Amino acid sequence: xxxxxxxxxxxxxxxxxxxxxxxxxxxxxxxxxxxxxxxxxxxxxxxxxxxxxxxxxxxxxxxxxxxxxxxxxxxxxxxxxxxxxxxxxxxxxxxxxxxxxxxxxxxxxxxxxxxxxxxxxxxxxxxxxxxxxxxxxxxxxxxxxxxxxxxxxxxxxxxxxxxxxxxxxxxxxxxxxxxxxxxxxxxxxxxxxxxxxxxxxxxxxxxxxxxxxxxxxxxxxxxxxxxxxxxxxxxxxxxxxxxxxxxxxxxxxxxxxxxxxxxxxxxxxxxxxxxxxxxxxxxxxxxxxxxxxxxxxxxxxxxxxxxxxxxxxxxxxxxxxxxxxxxxxxxxxxxxxxxxxxxxxxxxxxxxxxxxxxxxxxxxxxxxxxxxxxxxxxxxxxxxxxxxxxxxxxxxxxxxxxxxxxxxxxxxxxxxxxxxxxxxxxxxxxxxxxxxxxxxxxxxxxxxxxxxxxxxxxxxxxxxxxxxxxxxxxxxxxxxxxxxxxxxxxxxxxxxxxxxxxxxxxxxxxxxxx
Amino acid sequence: xxxxxxxxxxxxxxxxxxxxxxxxxxxxxxxxxxxxxxxxxxxxxxxxxxxxxxxxxxxxxxxxxxxxxxxxxxxxxxxxxxxxxxxxxxxxxxxxxxxxxxxxxxxxxxxxxxxxxxxxxxxxxxxxxxxxxxxxxxxxxxxxxxxxxxxxxxxxxxxxxxxxxxxxxxxxxxxxxxxxxxxxxxxxxxxxxxxxxxxxxxxxxxxxxxxxxxxxxxxxxxxxxxxxxxxxxxxxxxxxxxxxxxxxxxxxxxxxxxxxxxxxxxxxxxxxxxxxxxxxxxxxxxxxxxxxxxxxxxxxxxxxxxxxxxxxxxxxxxxxxxxxxxxxxxxxxxxxxxxxxxxxx
Numbered sequence: 001x002x003x004x005x006x007x008x009x010x011x012x013x014x015x016x017x018x019x020x021x022x023x024x025x026x027x028x029x030x031x032x033x034x035x036x037x038x039x040x041x042x043x044x045x046x047x048x049x050x051x052x053x054x055x056x057x058x059x060x061x062x063x064x065x066x067x068x069x070x071x072x073x074x075x076x077x078x079x080x081x082x083x084x085x086x087x088x089x090x091x092x093x094x095x096x097x098x099x100x101x102x103x104x105x106x107x108x109x110x111x112x113x114x115x116x117x118x119x120x121x122x123x124x125x126x127x128x129x130x131x132x133x134x135x136x137x138x139x140x141x142x143x144x145x146x147x148x149x150x151x152x153x154x155x156x157x158x159x160x161x162x163x164x165x166x167x168x169x170x171x172x173x174x175x176x177x178x179x180x181x182x183x184x185x186x187x188x189x190x191x192x193x194x195x196x197x198x199x200x201x202x203x204x205x206x207x208x209x210x211x212x213x214x215x216x217x218x219x220x221x222x223x224x225x226x227x228x229x230x231x232x233x234x235x236x237x238x239x240x241x242x243x244x245x246x247x248x249x250x251x252x253x254x255x256x257x258x259x260x261x262x263x264x265x266x267x268x269x270x271x272x273x274x275x276x277x278x279x280x281x282x283x284x285x286x287x288x289x290x291x292x293x294x295x296x297x298x299x300x301x302x303x304x305x306x307x308x309x310x311x312x313x314x315x316x317x318x319x320x321x322x323x324x325x326x327x328x329x330x331x332x333x334x335x336x337x338x339x340x341x342x343x344x345x346x347x348x349x350x351x352x353x354x355x356x357x358x359x360x361x362x363x364x365x366x367x368x369x370x371x372x373x374x375x376x377x378x379x380x381x382x383x384x385x386x387x388x389x390x391x392x393x394x395x396x397x398x399x400x401x402x403x404x405x406x407x408x409x410x411x412x413x414x415x416x417x418x419x420x421x422x423x424x425x426x427x428x429x430x431x432x433x434x435x436x437x438x439x440x441x442x443x444x445x446x447x448x449x450x451x452x453x454x455x456x457x458x459x460x461x462x463x464x465x466x467x468x469x470x471x472x473x474x475x476x477x478x479x480x481x482x483x484x485x486x487x488x489x490x491x492x493x494x495x496x497x498x499x500x501x502x503x504x505x506x507x508x509x510x511x512x513x514x
Numbered sequence: 515x516x517x518x519x520x521x522x523x524x525x526x527x528x529x530x531x532x533x534x535x536x537x538x539x540x541x542x543x544x545x546x547x548x549x550x551x552x553x554x555x556x557x558x559x560x561x562x563x564x565x566x567x568x569x570x571x572x573x574x575x576x577x578x579x580x581x582x583x584x585x586x587x588x589x590x591x592x593x594x595x596x597x598x599x600x601x602x603x604x605x606x607x608x609x610x611x612x613x614x615x616x617x618x619x620x621x622x623x624x625x626x627x628x629x630x631x632x633x634x635x636x637x638x639x640x641x642x643x644x645x646x647x648x649x650x651x652x653x654x655x656x657x658x659x660x661x662x663x664x665x666x667x668x669x670x671x672x673x674x675x676x677x678x679x680x681x682x683x684x685x686x687x688x689x690x691x692x693x694x695x696x697x698x699x700x701x702x703x704x705x706x707x708x709x710x711x712x713x714x715x716x717x718x719x720x721x722x723x724x725x726x727x728x729x730x731x732x733x734x735x736x737x738x739x740x741x742x743x744x745x746x747x748x749x750x751x752x753x754x755x756x757x758x759x760x761x762x763x764x765x766x767x768x769x770x771x772x773x774x775x776x777x778x779x780x781x782x783x784x785x786x787x788x789x790x791x792x793x794x795x796x797x798x799x800x801x802x803x804x805x806x807x808x809x810x811x812x813x814x815x816x817x818x819x820x821x822x823x824x825x826x827x828x829x830x831x832x833x834x835x836x837x838x839x840x841x842x843x844x845x846x847x848x849x850x851x852x853x854x855x856x857x858x859x
Contacts, residue, residue: 111740
């Protein structure tokens with residue numbers, strides 16, 4: 001039974017019974033979406049739930065196989081993005097889709113510049129751009145190249161461009177994924193302003209807190225089907241998550257609790273990896289750190305505090321210029337990642353797309369890549385062996401779809417991350433460095449990856465867990481290393497007394513109470 | 515760049531810092547063109563100091579006269595490179611145009627038919643390469659390489675030998691001189707080339723089409739999502755290059771009064787070199803037509819200096835061009851690299 005929240009007035013947009021089929025997959029099946037003027041409507045669901053497909057249907061990128069789209073009461077059919085835009089449906093995508101080489105004014109008005117006898121009137125273009133930005137309460141130098149501004153500003157320029165086309169519906173697809181807190185606040189101010197002007201805003205985000213802050217209503221999808229439409233105020237966060245992943249609350253809470261129980265029972269024998277005053281100029285100041293087998297060490301700190309730099313030193317991706325590194329008690333110099341791999345250290349990068357996944361290769365090829373590399377290219381892994389290994393990890397990590405021949409780029413973010421983890425796990429590392437493994441993936445996959453990390457540690461693997469999310473670090477780690485301004489400032493045993501506030505204080509540079 | 519994220523003092527880069535960012539980046543954008551300009555001045559100075567008679571105005575004008583065809587070809591190439599593409603076929607199209615024109619003129623066809631036909635052929639070839647590149651998603655390098663073989667092959671098929679042109683119109687245009695004071699002159703081809711440059715500059719700066727060219731070079735996917743006519747523009751750009759190449763071929767046939775299937779060998783590389791030395795980013799999206807003009811002048815001046823030197827082998831031209839090309843590509847890297855660091859998220 002699909003739930004609905006009461007609505008008054010004529011919806012500006014009404015999609016009903018939307019069906020979209022790709023070869024072999026039903027991406028959307030009987031999905032409805034109703035938007036009121038002047039509301040922020042969150043579209044919720046896990047990766048692969050059909051959010052992106054629904055948005056692409058709405059923006060005219062995909063044609064529908066069934067259902068109806070009504071815009072202000074009129075049946076409409078969009079043959080492409082341009083007609084949809086002209087009808088007043090504008091989209092701002094996750095990655096800023098503008099041209100950084102052109103000026104702010106051009107980016108706002110490109111293709112719609114005021115002209116006279118076919119000649120662009122630059123003065124008027126700039127004036128018009130300035131007016132549009134003022135509508136969003138922004139004061140920028142419109143003749144500066146867009147690339148000179150921060151990502152947050154670029155995002156708002158994209159919104160300015162979108163609303164210029166007399167937008168009735170504005171779709172924001174993961175607009176906050178690369179913004180920091182103050183930038184998000186500014187974006188939300190812009191969203192509220194547009195809302196007050198009567199624009200219906202579709203907000204897609206993985207950040208539940210943000211959804212609860214900004215959205216009036218939400219539509220939840222799961223596996224291409226509609227779960228329901230709710231008022232944000234009436235749906236508690238945990239219930240929403242349960243609806244998104246289709247599990248009941250108890251299971252979910254179980255997942256969250258599990259790792260911490262294991263916290264206490266680590267025996268500190270000889271350290272697997274020990275850093276003594278290890279450091280690199282311009283990267284990270286000398287630090288000491290020891291990681292034991294079966295131990296999860298969490299790295300906490302702000303973006304740019306040196307988390308990744310520290311991890312890269314341990315993996316030999318950067319070379320230390322001072323201090324010593326001991327593996328199994330013996331001093332080593334890691335000249336390259338290859339050397340680290342030979343000693344059983346694996347590193348899964350935070351930049352999934354650029355440094356990790358090879359999108360055009362299949363799941364199988366991506367998974368065996370690291371193992372093959374460590375064996376050397378002269379000793380290929382037999383097909384049978386590869387199938388066996390890949391099958392095992394696809395199953396163990398629950399990679400979906402469980403088809404080793406699928407191209408990795410067609411997988412959702414969470415599943416790509418699992419492929420990346422599988423690639424390293426297959427080499428059976430003794431220390432696994434995971435840098436932001438849960439960034440940009442949905443709640444369900446996040447919990448699965450967290451559980452996986454905990455299980456690996458139970459099995460005796462040492463894990464260095466790098467994450468910007470304090471809760472996650474707290475939940476998983478036995479020991480927490482806190483970084484600030486490229487320095488390791490504090491090491492904390494993760495006991496019951498430690499909480500996020502305590503760590504925040506250290507990160508922020510306040511005096512620790514103890 | 516990442517450090518600013520946590521820094522509460524920095525307000526999204528929207529406030530004062532953006533002003534300094536702007537002047538810096540505007541200068542940055544002009545750096546390659548300014549570098550070319552100073553290189554040109556330096557080379558001219560070098561010539562004037564070292565060689566007698568180098569300061570005669572005709573020396574400079576001859577650079578234009580001798581390179582009018584290259585200038586036109588480079589204008590077309592500028593459009594293509596601004597979109598992030600490349601056109602390797604232009605040299606071959608020049609050869610095909612001269613051969614075709616010479617053959618038809620020899621057969622007695624009137625100039626009024628031959629001229630448009632030649633231009634149409636180049637434009638058509640360019641448009642079809644553009645269509646292949648866009649619709650079949652073929653790399654411009656490959657598609658235009660195929661176009662290059664095709665055009666050169668066609669030219670060889672028409673005639674293997676050099677064909678003299680004796681057509682009245684051709685000869686009269688070739689011999690026409692526009693004279694100034696002190697006996698200096700330019701050929702009518704120079705006027706033609708400068709008109710092409712002027713029109714192209716206006717199109718690139720003042721029309722939606724021109725801005726779309728820059729947008730595609732900046733980020734083709736974005737341009738598409740912004741609702742710009744990417745298909746039309748990309749195909750048109752190769753059409754323009756084809757047109758410019760065949761016009762360059764016509765000018766070349768005025769210049770040499772002959773048609774030969776081996777004309778314009780390696781010309782595509784000269785054109786690319788001129789564009790790059792003129793500060794147009796090979797990756798697309800940045801650069802000015804004025805830079806291309808300067809680039810052509812640099813190439814021309816190198817040849818002139820080597821001619822004045824007299825004892826040097828003409829292959830030195832290539833060596834110097836090669837070295838300059840390296841220098842400018844490195845300069846582009848440095849300039850864009852710096853900008854990426856400064857304006858990064």
